């Protein structure tokens with residue numbers, strides 16, 4: 001019962017819940033109980049007359065207590081009775097059902113949550129026509145007996161009502177024909193069973209026994225002791241999961257988040273500044289925390305709830321017509337316009353406002369996030385971002401009973417909708433066991449955790465630091481990227497060095513983005529790599545880059561500009577900076593190579609050129625950052641690419657030429673660029689030397705086949721490669737025309753393609769344009785210009 005402790009806590013802090021009633025009733029399905037009686041066997045429920053008569057055959061005339069005596073007097077009590085030793089209760093659901101009933105009874109009767117109720121069978125009673133029990137009070141057979149629980153087995157009968165009375169009030173209970181009904185009342189209540197007028201009434205009476213889980217005197221008693229007990233229980237039981245249907249998580253919850261009722265600002269949130277009921281509740285909780293060995297802080301929470309909601313529909317005016325929005329002219333509208341006054345028909349019907357008159361259905365979803373909390377020592381607070389799981393939330397007041405600061409209603413949208421989102425700001429008391437304080441706080445704000453770990457390392461408590469650091473693993477994720485995360489990264493690097501434990505160090509450093517790394521981290525990076533080795537360093541770098549193509553929101557292009565500087569400082573640092581620099585360059589190259597391959601496949605020239613140009617700049621940075629071996633690998637790969645890659649290589653050479661000092665001949669980097677320059681020069685020279693297209697040559701390169709088996713692409717290629725054909729008239733159905741349109745567009749071919757909308761199917765008209773000649777001319781001119789630039793800026797060394 002993971003939820004039990006939280007519920008009890010909420011009740012204990014909710015004053016109104018503490019006033020209980022003298023009696024209550026609960027219903028349960030009949031299959032929850034399997035009942036067997038000696039000499040009869042299992043009783044089929046609902047009970048029918050033949051089985052009931054068998055029961056009576058096994059029963060005796062019931063007696064009742066009068067003072068010290070036990071009497072059988074049918075003018076006071078007339079019913080059949082079977083003693084408990086002959087009854088067996090069971091069934092797969094029985095224990096769970098009964099404990100649920102007892103929980104509900106405890107709450108309804110206003111017993112403290114630290115009380116556990118037990119029910120002990122007392123007798124099975126059968127009332128036939130005319131039988132009854134006059135008003136009486138049950139004798140308390142046991143010191144711990146607090147009342148009676150009457151379980152009525154389902155059966156058809158009339159009359160036989162149970163009437164319970166207390167302090168001038170009386171409640172009448174009727175049994176159900178189909179279900180089990182449980183009526184509970186305090187032992188000091190007078191009660192009676194009215195005569196049965198037809199059929200049989202069958203009840204199982206049970207003594208209600210109360211036990212305190214913890215005697216009041218043990219911790220001084222009172223609500224604080226009860227609360228403290230609930231806290232201990234909450235942190236000892238495995239955390240309950242909302243939708244797991246009885247499969248609790250193996251580990252206990254990390255925290256308890258008790259939501260307060262009033263709103264507070266960051267500055268106005270303090271133990272001495274709480275308002276109304278919050279003040280008492282927080283004070284009680286804080287005392288209880290002390291007793292239970294817990295730490296307590298105050299926090300600010302943001303709550304969002306999504307409800308299934310129904311608008312106050314069917315608004316009728318004075319004459320009984322459905323009301324409309326002022327300018328609604330839709331004849332079929334039945335008032336929907338009121339929900340959607342300014343929307344187009346069918347447009348998204350989402351709007352903000354006050355929806356307090358909407359009727360709430362089911363709670364579909366909710367989300368609680370803590371955004372700020374005070375430090376446990378009371379010195380100020382810190383910004384955090386901590387989602388609160390279901391198993392940690394506790395409140396005496398439901399969100400829906402408070403006023404949201406914002407609401408949004410979304411009308412029915414076909415597959416979802418009719419939902420009302422509500423946002424609340426609530427304060428909270430957050431508690432955790434003192435010995436788990438490190439993890440509880442670290443999960444929310446990592447800076448404090450690292451500071452504490454460093455502290456332990458500084459004072460020589462290595463084992464403690466390691467244990468604590470390992471405890472971060474489950475939630476040490478997404479520590480950020482870029483300049484904002486840089487100080488955190490520095491702290492993490494130092495702790496990683498100090499721990500001397502490779503796996504833990506890797507875990508601590510893993511959740512940073514590569515954009516966090518800057519020259520000022522170089523000394524620590526070189527040190528950590530020297531300590532844990534090159535393989536370890538390669539793994540760490542892989543983590544910082546993250547999965548290829550993953551969008552991190554960080555500006556990688558800007559960071560890559562800093563890569564040559566970073567790698568230079570790394571290689572010069574004490575330790576093994578190259579162990580970090582080399583995989584940094586390799587990972588950067590891998591990502592770039594992938595993008596380069598992507599651009600090479602793009603047919604539209606202006607787009608491709610722009611992309612390739614940007615990539616060229618990046619490539620120059622990567623090459624400049626590379627060590628001799630990596631530089632070799634890169635140039636070999638680049639020289640193997642098709643001519644189109646020059647659209648990237650030339651911009652790379654231009655970028656490099658702007659820093660002649662960095663690419664001096666003779667240095668490994670200089671040699672790499674030299675080799676690329678030579679490669680480009682050879683390719684351009686060949687292009688320029690190609691003969692000019694003859695005036696009657698309309699042949700184009702084939703566009704290729706989209707997939708094997710396509711019967712259109714080969715026909716297109718035959719047209720494209722033909723030296724003489726300029727036009728083609730192609731009757732094609734719509735889908736097939738589309739295919740050809742998109743092939744031509746994607747490859748950006750110098751071919752116009754229009755549809756003549758006559759006959760069936762329409763005819764696709766293809767015409768090779770003058771761009772066949774002008775495009776080639778432009779390419780040639782560009783090649784000549786590039787070649788001239790190359791010869792000037794990258795002259796071949798003489799000799």
Ligand SMILES: O=C(O)CCC(=O)C(=O)O
Nearest residue numbers: 125138150162193203205
């Ligand atoms: O049968 C009942 O509902 C109540 C019986 C009763 O009051 C008793 O056994 O003391």
Ligand SMILES: [Fe+2]
Nearest residue numbers: 136137138191
């Ligand atoms: Fe009774």
